[in-house]
Amino acid sequence: MDGAESEPIVEMRGVHKWFDEFHVLRDINLTVGRGEKVVICGPSGSGKSTLIRCINRLEEHHEGEIVVDGTPLTSDVRHIEAARRVVGIVFQSFNLFPHLSVLENLTIGPVLTQREPRGEAERRGLELLERVRIADQWRKFPGQLSGGQQQRVAIARALMLRPKIMLFDEPTSALDPEMISEVLEVMAELARDGMTMICVTHEMGFARKVADLMVFMDDGEIVEAAPPDVFFGTPQNERTKAFLSQILH
Amino acid sequence: MAPLISHAVPVHSPRRARPIKAMPWLTWIRKRLFGGPWDALLTALAIWAIAVTLPRFVEWAFLEAAWSSHDPDACREAAGACWAVITEKHRVMLFGTFPYDQHWRAATAIAIMLGMMAVSAFHHLWSCRLAVAWLLAIAAVLALMLGGAFGLSPIGTHQWGGLPLTLMLFIGTVVGGVPAGILLALGRRSSLPAIGAVSIGFIEIVRGVPLIAILFMASLMIPLFMPEGVSVDKVLRAQIAMILFFAAYAAEVVRGGLAAIPRQQFEAADAIGLTYWQAHSRIILPQALAIALPALMNDIVRAFKNTTFVSIIGLFDMLRATSTALQDPRWTLFAPEAYLFLAALYFVFCSAMSAYARRIERGLPDGGRDGRS
Numbered sequence: 001m002d003g004a005e006s007e008p009i010v011e012m013r014g015v016h017k018w019f020d021e022f023h024v025l026r027d028i029n030l031t032v033g034r035g036e037k038v039v040i041c042g043p044s045g046s047g048k049s050t051l052i053r054c055i056n057r058l059e060e061h062h063e064g065e066i067v068v069d070g071t072p073l074t075s076d077v078r079h080i081e082a083a084r085r086v087v088g089i090v091f092q093s094f095n096l097f098p099h100l101s102v103l104e105n106l107t108i109g110p111v112l113t114q115r116e117p118r119g120e121a122e123r124r125g126l127e128l129l130e131r132v133r134i135a136d137q138w139r140k141f142p143g144q145l146s147g148g149q150q151q152r153v154a155i156a157r158a159l160m161l162r163p164k165i166m167l168f169d170e171p172t173s174a175l176d177p178e179m180i181s182e183v184l185e186v187m188a189e190l191a192r193d194g195m196t197m198i199c200v201t202h203e204m205g206f207a208r209k210v211a212d213l214m215v216f217m218d219d220g221e222i223v224e225a226a227p228p229d230v231f232f233g234t235p236q237n238e239r240t241k242a243f244l245s246q247i248l249h
Numbered sequence: 250m251a252p253l254i255s256h257a258v259p260v261h262s263p264r265r266a267r268p269i270k271a272m273p274w275l276t277w278i279r280k281r282l283f284g285g286p287w288d289a290l291l292t293a294l295a296i297w298a299i300a301v302t303l304p305r306f307v308e309w310a311f312l313e314a315a316w317s318s319h320d321p322d323a324c325r326e327a328a329g330a331c332w333a334v335i336t337e338k339h340r341v342m343l344f345g346t347f348p349y350d351q352h353w354r355a356a357t358a359i360a361i362m363l364g365m366m367a368v369s370a371f372h373h374l375w376s377c378r379l380a381v382a383w384l385l386a387i388a389a390v391l392a393l394m395l396g397g398a399f400g401l402s403p404i405g406t407h408q409w410g411g412l413p414l415t416l417m418l419f420i421g422t423v424v425g426g427v428p429a430g431i432l433l434a435l436g437r438r439s440s441l442p443a444i445g446a447v448s449i450g451f452i453e454i455v456r457g458v459p460l461i462a463i464l465f466m467a468s469l470m471i472p473l474f475m476p477e478g479v480s481v482d483k484v485l486r487a488q489i490a491m492i493l494f495f496a497a498y499a500a501e502v503v504r505g506g507l508a509a510i511p512r513q514q515f516e517a518a519d520a521i522g523l524t525y526w527q528a529h530s531r532i533i534l535p536q537a538l539a540i541a542l543p544a545l546m547n548d549i550v551r552a553f554k555n556t557t558f559v560s561i562i563g564l565f566d567m568l569r570a571t572s573t574a575l576q577d578p579r580w581t582l583f584a585p586e587a588y589l590f591l592a593a594l595y596f597v598f599c600s601a602m603s604a605y606a607r608r609i610e611r612g613l614p615d616g617g618r619d620g621r622s
Binding site (some may be wrong): 056058084085087088089091093095096097099108110112113117157158160161185 | 455
């Protein structure tokens with residue numbers, strides 16, 4: 001994976017966003033190449049979740065330009081649908097559908113939005129559950145699973161739509177400590193398979209291992225962006241240094 | 250250094266069932282009925298009240314009652330209740346002015362409606378097939394009641410009455426009112442200002458007006474505004490009024506259920522590309538309705554009792570049919586017995602529905618959130 005040569009799949013140019021009067025994203029410029037992994041970190045409230053939620057339009061940006069797989073994000077519903085077709089997202093709190101079984105959680109998307117035959121969707125769903133090592137739980141309901149299991153189901157649900165880009169919004173922050181590694185392992189595997197990934201996470205061990213680019217955000221701005229060896233080895237900005245010293249002990 | 254005081258004893262204790270402590274009935278009486286001077290006083294008062302009223306009621310209702318005489322004079326001679334009025338007048342009370350020789354049609358309609366209601370109480374039977382069965386049942390009931398097809402003689406809606414009319418109005422109110430209430434609840438939350446304003450306006454106006462006023466409007470004012478020659482059936486007008494009234498209340502209950510669904514569920518549905526209607530029909534409403542169902546059952550029980558209001562605009566529901574039956578001068582005297590019987594009938598229906606509501610409140614159907622997460 002040659003980062004410098006691959007073509008961009010996500011481009012954010014001069015993106016600004018406000019929550020009422022609060023300027024939450026300030027002049028964001030970020031380009032992500034196909035197959036590359038970007039890890040975004042920063043103190044809470046720095047706008048990192050908002051940034052990735054702009055990529056599949058769960059949040060609307062107010063200025064600047066976001067292009068996802070060739071589709072510029074505007075208020076045009078067709079553009080939003082096109083972007084959501086290629087972008088999968090995994091949330092901090094899993095957000096599985098509690099009234100549907102694990103397998104139904106996976107199949108409802110492709111069956112309804114891509115008119116995939118149910119049997120075919122179920123076959124793929126079981127395959128993906130196998131891949132996230134939870135195949136034996138397909139009958140259960142989300143409430144009967146542990147947090148780590150739920151999050152792996154959520155990853156499988158996002159993969160069901162064959163996304164080109166996966167967004168992870170603090171996927172391990174709501175998990176008990178003993179369940180974090182099972183989720184990170186699945187994510188690392190996904191990375192090895194060549195998925196384009198943008199992860200908001202504080203798991204710096206994972207970041208060091210997987211990331212092509214580290215991005216540090218503070219106060220709505222990208223403060224520093226560098227490959228992980230540079231980022232962790234010789235951070236340039238004082239705010240980055242302060243943040244890293246707190247998080248790495 | 251002082252010796253360590255804290256310690257714990259590691260053991261291996263196998264799991265076993267929790268021991269059950271039974272309370273002897275004498276202890277139960279002492280604790281529950283005479284737990285203190287205030288409890289003892291209340292218990293004594295209650296026993297005194299029962300002792301004073303119950304024997305006289307039993308005497309009136311059973312011991313000295315006249316059970317089955319076709320002669321009202323025999324009833325006059327009896328010191329107690331005259332239950333004969335019910336045997337004598339049950340046909341009118343149950344079927345109103347429906348043609349006498351066609352009562353089997355109305356009775357079949359009652360059986361179909363009660364059967365469908367009973368089946369619907371089992372939520373593991375809820376499916377598309379049950380919805381289709383309901384549509385067929387409603388069609389069958391209308392065919393039986395209206396006639397004019399399948400060799401059945403036509404019967405006008407002005408001849409409908411009694412229990413079939415009560416049940417039809419009730420079922421029509423629920424079947425029409427629940428979907429309308431859901432649409433109003435969604436409308437009230439809509440991001441389109443016009444739809445939101447219309448929904449809020451409708452809900453608040455209807456909730457601010459008594460049902461009787463809406464029924465009067467439907468029966469008296471709608472005909473005034475209709476173009477010449479267009480007339481809407483009186484029963485249908487009452488039915489529409491009751492649906493609108495029910496829908497306004499149901500909308501608020503459903504809105505409460507919708508409000509309980511976390512924003513993240515909408516986001517997750519958006520993220521996998523579901524449209525507004527897909528997200529609502531498959532993700533949001535199943536969860537919201539499961540939450541709203543116990544409260545909705547309250548409105549449904551109330552809708553059953555509200556059917557009695559149509560007697561005011563001249564429809565012969567069970568209540569009106571009974572009062573009509575009592576206009577027979579030979580039996581007028583025995584109105585209390587007839588109304589008591591009617592009250593018992595309403596009580597059976599409403600308490601059955603309330604019991605069902607309590608049951609689903611304890612264990613929500615599959616749409617409910619599993620509290621184990």
